[in-house]
Structures are given as C-alpha cells and as structure tokens.
Amino acid sequence: MIEVKDLYKKFGKNEVLKGIDLTIERSGIFSVLGPNGSGKTTLIKCILGMVLPNSGQIFIDGKPLKNNFKYRNEIDYLPQIANFPGNLKVSELIAMIKDLRDSKATKDDELIELFKLQPYLNKKLANLSGGTKQKVNLVLTFMFDSPLIILDEPTNGLDPISHLRLKNLINSEKEKGKTILITSHILSFVEEVSDEIVFLLEGKIYFKGSVSELKEKTEQPDFEHAIASILSSSYA
Amino acid sequence: MANFTSNLKKTLYIFTFFLLVFGTTSAWAKTITVCSTCAVKTIKEGVAQASDGDTVLVKKGIYKEVNIIIDKSIILLGENLPTIDGEDRGEIIKIVSDNVTVDGFKIINVGTSYTADYAAVRVIKKDGYLIQNLELEKLFFGIYLEKSNNGKVLNNKIKGDAVNEYNSGNGIQLWYCKGVEVRGNNVQKVRDGIYLEFSDNIIIRQNISRNNLRYGLHFMFSNHNVYDYNIFENNGAGVAVMFSKFVDMNHNVFKKNWGTAAFGLLLKEINDAKINDNVFQENTVGINIEGSNRIEYSNNDFISNGWAIKVRGACYTNAFKNNNFLYNSFDISYNGGLNDNVFNSNYWSNYAGYDLDKNGIGDVPYRPVKLFSYIVNRTPETIILLRSLFIDIIDFSEKVSPVFTPDDLLDENPKMKTINHDRS
C-alpha cells in the first residue's frame, strides 16, 4: 500500500526527516504520533506530494510518486486548517472539489445529513464558524471512496457530538478495508481508534506497533504514561 | 419671341464675321488657332504669327516643343488643356514681353540640368503677366519669375516627383519681384513649394503646398509680404521665413511636418511680423524662433505638436496672447532668459490650476516651460522618458520652486477654457 524508503528532508539547515523507512501493507487505522517538530506533518505531506523530499522514495501501490499526480485520486486528505475561498458557497465548494476529481460516485448527501450541514449549504464559507468549516472539511474528505485516507488533526474544533460521529465514520471506513492515516494530539482519541502507532522522534521512527506493544515496551500501565516515558527518556 | 432670338443670333454671326474679316487686316486683336489639323501646327509658329494684343488659341492635343519665347503682349490660351511636352530638352515657355497671359496648359517633361535652372514657365524682367490654370508635371522648376513685377500666378497645379534636393527645383519661385499675387495654387512634391528671394509686397493666398522635399514656403530677404489662408502640410521641414521684415502670416494651417529638423514654421531674423489665427497641428516643432523681434502671436491654435514653440534666443519684444495650446508634448522650450517677451491670456491644456472667483482666468499663473524640456535639449535621448512618473515628479518640484527654468516665464492670466477662434 504505502512504502517509504530512506526518506530525508531538510528545510534550510533544519533536518526534519532523517531516514524514514515505513511500510504499511494492510488496511486499518494507523496513527502517526510524536512531539512538536518531530516531522509528522512533513511525512504526511511527503506522501501527499506537497513536500518534495531531498532523498529517498515513496511508493503508493508500487508506483513511485515522483512526477505523478494522478495517484492522489486514491487518497482522501483532511488538512489541518480548514480555510476555503470566502466567496464560494458550501454547495459550490463541494461541487467544485467533485468537479476537480472527476468523481461521480460520492456520498456527500449522506455526510451533509450526518453533520447536519443543510442550513449552511447556501452560505458563503467566509461566514462560517471554525467548527462548521471543519465539518465541511470532513465532508470534502469522506465523500470520495478512496482506499487511503489521511487525516491531519481531524478533531480540531469539533463539538462532542460531531466528534462521536467522526469516530463512527472512521470505524465504518476501516470496516470497508481502507487504510487510514491519522495525526492527532488527542491521545484518548488515538488510543481508541488506532490499530497501530507510528511514533516519530527527531525525524526517525522510534516505534511502530500496536498500543499494547507500546505499553509493554515502556512498561507503563496506560497509553499516556507510555508516551510520556518515551519523551522523558529521550530528553533525559 | 423665337423670331426675335433668331434675329439676334443672326446679328451676332454677322458681327463676328466682320470682326474676323477686319481683325486680320487692321489693328483689331486677332485670334490665331493652333491645332494638329490647322494651318498653324505649332505653338511657336502661332506666337510668331501673332502681334501685340492677339490671342493664340491652342486646341487640345500634344505639342512637343521647347523654348517657346513669347516676345509680344499676347494671350496664349489653351482650349481643353492641351499638353506641351518638353521631352526633357530644356525650358518650355519664356516670357520676355510685358502683359502676357498664359492660360490653360498642361506642361510636362521640363529638362533637368545641374547648370541651368530650366523652368516650365519663366518670366524675365517683364511686368503685368498672368499665369493661370496650368498643370505642371515632371518638372524641374515650375513657374520662375525673375525681376518681374505686378503679375499674377493663379490656380495652377504643380506636381513634381522630387526625390533629392540637389537635382530638384522649386514649384513657384520669385526672385527680385514686387507686387505679385500668388493665389489658389496647389504645389506638391517639388523642392520648395513656393520660394521668395528679395521680393516685396507679395500676396500669397489660399495655396496648398504639401509633400515637398524641403519647405512648403520659403522666404529670404523679402519684406512687406502677406501670406494667408494657405495650407502647408507634410513638407520636409515646414515653412521657413528668414531675414525678412513686416511679414503678415494669418489664417494658415501648418500640419504634420515631422522629422528631426522639421517644424511648422521657422522664423529666423524676422522683425515686426504678425502671426495670427493660424493652426499648428502635429508638427515636431510648431514654431521655431531665432533672433526675431517685435512679433505678435495671437489667436493661434497649437495642437498635438512635439514642441508648440521653441524659442532659441536673441528674441525680444515678442507677445504671445490668446493662443490655444492643446495636448502638445511640450508647450514651450526656451533657451536663455525671458527678455521682454510676454505670454499672456493663453489657454494651456496642461494647466492644472483653479478658478475660485469664476472669472474664466486661472488664479495661479501657468509655467509653460518644464524642467524636462531643458533636460531633453541637453540630452536628446532622454525624450524616451517623456510622461514617466519620475519626470512628472521632477517637473512638479521645479514648478513649485524654479531653479533651472526662468523664474519670470509665466502666463499670469491662463484661460480656464479653450478660446473659441472663428476660423471661417
């Protein structure tokens, strides 16, 4: 599915990724964790082709990313900050993204229903609150049926009900056999949904495995302490 | 009624008959007809047979003749525009008698020479001539008047094919002539359209002079002349008036004289002239003034010229009043001090002042000389920066506090609206 080989990236003098090797073969929910500046977003952006690595290669379904943009048809991406052209209406934005992906089989109506967005469809995006924008963002992400879903901080700004709905949504997508990549700071959320954790530290993969494996390795009773112990041992 | 008319006709016929019969034998003026099938077949022969007061009537046809010398006071009259073809062999008609009329010919192929100024029609030291309704083509000089006074040159069409100045001649040339009227002529593509040298009391009126190689009209050492209601267009260098006094230039149009040394009107060493009611449009320089004094410039329109007026120095007591300066790249360019020249009550389209008391006169004076025009005079390539913001800024600062331009060169009473000149 996703194969990352010996990936290096630096911004100026700042080395962000220092040789990442990561293979995700099966379906399921994978959380990318790590402290601030550990390279989570950079890794995801490399996979999306938004950041161009200095060296190393990425393959999606066996095809290299370089000079290729069509593979993004197979990816649904939820960006961290939802900011859209202010003069478009919600319905127009949805139509536009559909148009850009040339995709007809979508489930946008379903999702609009789920997040109760009908009253906002004819409003301009500039007039929406942050939470509503995030909901629109979620609709845009989940309305396509791609085998790979990447979510960057999906819970930002969501009220508890929507949060719950999102969780259900993610689980139902997982059941369809998709691969889902998540970054989040909300550890409870991660613990709840993840099948596997990828822990990045200073540009390298420090740990890859399930939550229980992590607890075992760090000899901590719960997830939060496990994470904390990694951080304190590495900074000690 | 019909009877009466036929009687009258009959009387007329009889009268004419007697006129012809007695005309040939007595002092009555007679008419000699020249045509290819007539008894008289050449113009020269016709002139030879004529005596003072006679008419030589030339019928339509082509006459290949040169050096037709008219030494009697006759009327040489062409009927239906007969053609005299000089076949490039030299001068065609030479008038050496007083009171000669030449009327209604097409004269072509005057000989070109580097030693003699061959003309289509030349008048030598004789008075009272009338030269009219001629069409001159393929010529060297057109109508050449030397030391000949009190004549008229009317309604001729002169169309040359001049390419170089050194082997082309002038359309109408006056040399040491007095009291001549040059009116209604159309001169094109010769060296100088109309050329005057040492000629006084000449009236040049309603002529059109265009596409000439050098000047549309050229004055040298000629005083007390008037030229008005003429059109001078697209001549190599415009109109030049030099070393002359008391010349009135009114109601003329100077148009599209473009080029490196081109101007609508060049004044050089001119005194006591009047330049009123003219239109100067789209010339590189509207009027170029050098060493000229006591000249009145009023009611003229300067439209879209590169420079409306260039004052080159040594000019005194010139007055520019009630003129319109419209959309010229530069209004005035000025070398040296203002002297006692005056700019007053003109309309300047570049004026940006205001009129709070609503009397039609701007409340702040207008400075017609811009700093940039000095810069361009010094380094001509800077013209490429014309109308750029940087230039506007330095012009503005110069306007606020003049350093380079004469402090007192201003129009104290700039008009707020275009002055309406009656051009009928």
Next chain:
Amino acid sequence: MLKILKYSFYDLMRSRWSYVYFLFYLLLGVVLLFLNNDLSKAVITLMNVIIILVPLIGTIFGVMYYYNSREFTELLLAQPVKRSSIFLGQYFGVATSLSMSLVIGLGVPFIFYGIFNSSAIWDFSLLLVTGAFLTFIFTALAFVIALSNENRIKGFGYAILLWLFMAVIYDGIFLMSLLYFEDYPLDKFSLLATMLNPVDLSRVLILLKLDISALLGYTGAVFQKFFGTNFGLLLSSAMLIVWVLVPTFFIWRIAKRKDF
C-alpha cells in the same frame, strides 16, 4: 488548469475588491469624459493612471490573493491536480478578473461617450490592451514574489518595492545614467533600458500614438527606425508578451519545486 482558473475567477468576480476596482474605473471614465468633455485630455490622464496604478493594483492584488488562499491551495494540492495547473490557474484567474474590471470599467463609459465614432478609438484600445498586459505582467511578478516568500509581510514589502522600483526609481536611475553618459551614443542603450522595464515599455508604446511628433524630433538613426516605422510598435508588443511569459515560467518553475 482551466478548472482552477474558472473557480478562481468566479471566486474573485464575487469579491468586494473586484467591484471596488471595477467601480473605480467606471467612475474615472465617467468623470474624465462627461465632466471634462475633452477626449484627448482624457486619454492622457488615463495613460498616467494605467502605467502607474495598474501595476500597483496588479502587484498588491496578486500577493494578497496568493497569501489569502494559501490554505485552500493546500487543499487543492492534495487533490489529483497538477501543481503547475493550480498556480497558473490561480494566476490567470486573478489576472483575467483584474483585466476585465479594467477593460469593462473604462470601456463602458467610453462606449456611451461614442468612442466608436471617434478617431481616438485606436489610442483608447491601445490603452486598454496595454493596461491588460500590465495587469498580467505585474500579477505574475506578484505571484513569483509570494511563492518565494513564506512571510507575508516580507512578500508585501517586496511587492511594493518592486512597484516603486519599476514605476519611479528605475526611471530615475535611467535618467541619471543618460545624463552622466551624454557624450556617448545612447539611443541603443535607452531603447534597451526601456525594454527591460514593463512600465517604461507600455509608456513608450502609448507615446508612439500620443507624442509621435516629439519623438520624431530626435536625430539618432535607431530612434528614427524605432519611432518612425511599425518596428517600434511590433518590438514593444513582442517584448510585452515576453514580459508575461518569463514570470509565468518562473511561477511554473518555483511551484514545481516548492514545499507546502
């Protein structure tokens, strides 16, 4: 690319700024023509507006649009769309909508004034075409600046500086160097210097119509050929096209290599 262009264009057509810009030109046209009633003067004033204001608006608007739509751009980047298409599409969207505000805003009052029956139609069309070119050039330059500067304050600063340089400072240096080297033949130099600044280039293109009488007063053979024949018009127009293509190429190149 056309899809992105379409959406950027729609987005801008609804923006308040497009209307302000459009109304400004409409008002300018109406004031110049109907309050002053002097077509030749109106054309001269318009020329000043076009060679100064159009580049300024193009630069500011281009930079502003780029920075304001950054997050949206990131959304687009995750879509199966070519990178160059996204940026070129946005660029053409902005430039087209600005040009349309200019052309329609000025065109409408002139049509009502009866420009079609007037001899000034060519001067006027030339003004509009030049204005459109300047919009495209300076919007492209703005995109290049914005793409190369993550920091938007810096980006705005460089954009304003670019405008100031092209509109004023360049001509100042140009004039000084002409005066300093006045003993040398300068006509080739000055034509070259004109070609290298799109503001000067547009100005000269308009001068060819407005001030040809003055331009023909200069003696140099190169100037004579440039101003006296169609050569000047053709060369200037070709250079304007080059001035659109070069920054557009840079947009494409920078966009291809940039990280988001």
